[in-house]
Amino acid sequence: MPGTYYMPGVNLIHRGALNDAGTWARNLGGHNALIVASTGSYGAQQGQMVAAVLARSGIESTIYAGAGPNPTDEMVMQGVQLYKGSHCDFLVAIGGGSAMDCAKGIGLIVSNGGTIGQYGDGVDQATHDLPPFMAINTTAGTGSEVTSVAVITQAEHHHKTTIMDWRLTPDVSINDPELMLSMPPALTAATGMDALSHAIEAYVSTVATALTDALAHSSIALVFQWLPIAYEQGSNIGAREGMCHAAFLAGLAFNNSGLGYVHALSHPVSGKYGLPHGVVNAVLLPTVMRWNAALAGTKMARIAVAMGAGHPWRTDRENADKAISAVIDLNRRLQMPSGLSKMGVEEADIPQLADAALQELAGTTNPHKAASVEQIQQLYRQSL
Numbered sequence: 613m614p615g616t617y618y619m620p621g622v623n624l625i626h627r628g629a630l631n632d633a634g635t636w637a638r639n640l641g642g643h644n645a646l647i648v649a650s651t652g653s654y655g656a657q658q659g660q661m662v663a664a665v666l667a668r669s670g671i672e673s674t675i676y677a678g679a680g681p682n683p684t685d686e687m688v689m690q691g692v693q694l695y696k697g698s699h700c701d702f703l704v705a706i707g708g709g710s711a712m713d714c715a716k717g718i719g720l721i722v723s724n725g726g727t728i729g730q731y732g733d734g735v736d737q738a739t740h741d742l743p744p745f746m747a748i749n750t751t752a753g754t755g756s757e758v759t760s761v762a763v764i765t766q767a768e769h770h771h772k773t774t775i776m777d778w779r780l781t782p783d784v785s786i787n788d789p790e791l792m793l794s795m796p797p798a799l800t801a802a803t804g805m806d807a808l809s810h811a812i813e814a815y816v817s818t819v820a821t822a823l824t825d826a827l828a829h830s831s832i833a834l835v836f837q838w839l840p841i842a843y844e845q846g847s848n849i850g851a852r853e854g855m856c857h858a859a860f861l862a863g864l865a866f867n868n869s870g871l872g873y874v875h876a877l878s879h880p881v882s883g884k885y886g887l888p889h890g891v892v893n894a895v896l897l898p899t900v901m902r903w904n905a906a907l908a909g910t911k912m913a914r915i916a917v918a919m920g921a922g923h924p925w926r927t928d929r930e931n932a933d934k935a936i937s938a939v940i941d942l943n944r945r946l947q948m949p950s951g952l953s954k955m956g957v958e959e960a961d962i963p964q965l966a967d968a969a970l971q972e973l974a975g976t977t978n979p980h981k982a983a984s985v986e987q988i989q990q991l992y993r994q995s996l
């Protein structure tokens with residue numbers, strides 16, 4: 613169970629944590645921030661909100677509301693130009709995974725030069741530290757505020773580059789549940805099920821450790837305690853705070869133990885059909901859990917206990933079945949689609965999707981390996 617652990621040095625999770633951003637910016641030695649936010653008026657508003665907080669600590673800033681969904685290398689390069697042109701000396705991301713990944717890309721190029729494509733092959737390709745970097749999360753799910761990973765699409769080839777580098781890890785992460793009160797139910801459900809997928813995949817990963825197990829187990833329990841309430845009562849601050857912790861713990865877990873077939877099968881589907889990552893994960897999760905229970909039965913049984921669905925007097929197999937049923941029930945309560953076909957996925961596309969899934973790095977730590985591409989195809993068919 614060898615472990616090498618990556619995580620931000622400072623992590624704030626509490627109501628009003630955004631107000632501490634100025635203090636931590638000063639602690640990082642920043643004077644002039646590039647604030648990276650999502651595109652559109654909503655991103656601009658979030659950027660202005662952060663700029664106002666930083667200004668109270670005497671810190672100047674420039675807002676770049678240019679991180680679209682699936683951020684591209686072009687968006688990164690525009691941010692790099694703005695960072696340099698405005699003489700910025702640190703980075704603040706506000707938003708979900710897209711804004712944070714875009715900010716990671718900007719920091720990488722600002723400090724190391726070159727193009728995004730140069731950093732996608734292999735791990736830890738950067739040779740210089742990024743500028744000081746604070747990540748402020750507004751969705752409880754992706755975990756990007758704590759991870760050393762960024763996914764950037766190369767616009768010219770429509771190719772997603774996954775950059776894994778310990779230097780991408782933010783210095784400070786902020787999860788403020790007050791920023792999540794306005795998340796609509798569908799986004800709450802999708803990001804929450806993404807977090808649950810991270811936790812379950814991290815828990816049964818082939819390189820899980822005592823630390824990632826503890827993180828993932830607690831995350832699973834918190835999702836089952838708080839996600840239905842956050843979905844049904846969006847203004848419940850306690851539920852939002854619970855989901856902040858759940859997603860944060862799951863992010864730390866998978867950043868250090870990898871993922872599995874849920875993410876390996878999900879990426880080609882969301883890429884081809886433009887479907888929300890968390891929703892595709894939610895649909896695939898019961899099928900992949902059933903497949904993995906064959907070789908990770910004891911851990912799947914412990915997952916049932918974390919969910920509040922398992923009992924010690926049952927066999928591992930019985931408890932694993934309870935865990936799978938609990939996920940199916942949660943999907944139903946969150947009004948997730950009952951299958952991939954309901955989202956427009958065509959059976960004729962499955963061979964192509966399965967070929968792509970086998971290439972996904974996320975699958976390398978799945979406990980039950982497919983012996984052939986036909987077995988991956990079968991998992992897709994079982995999820996239709």
Ligand SMILES: [Fe+2]
Pocket residue numbers: 754806809810875889
């Ligand atoms: Fe995910």
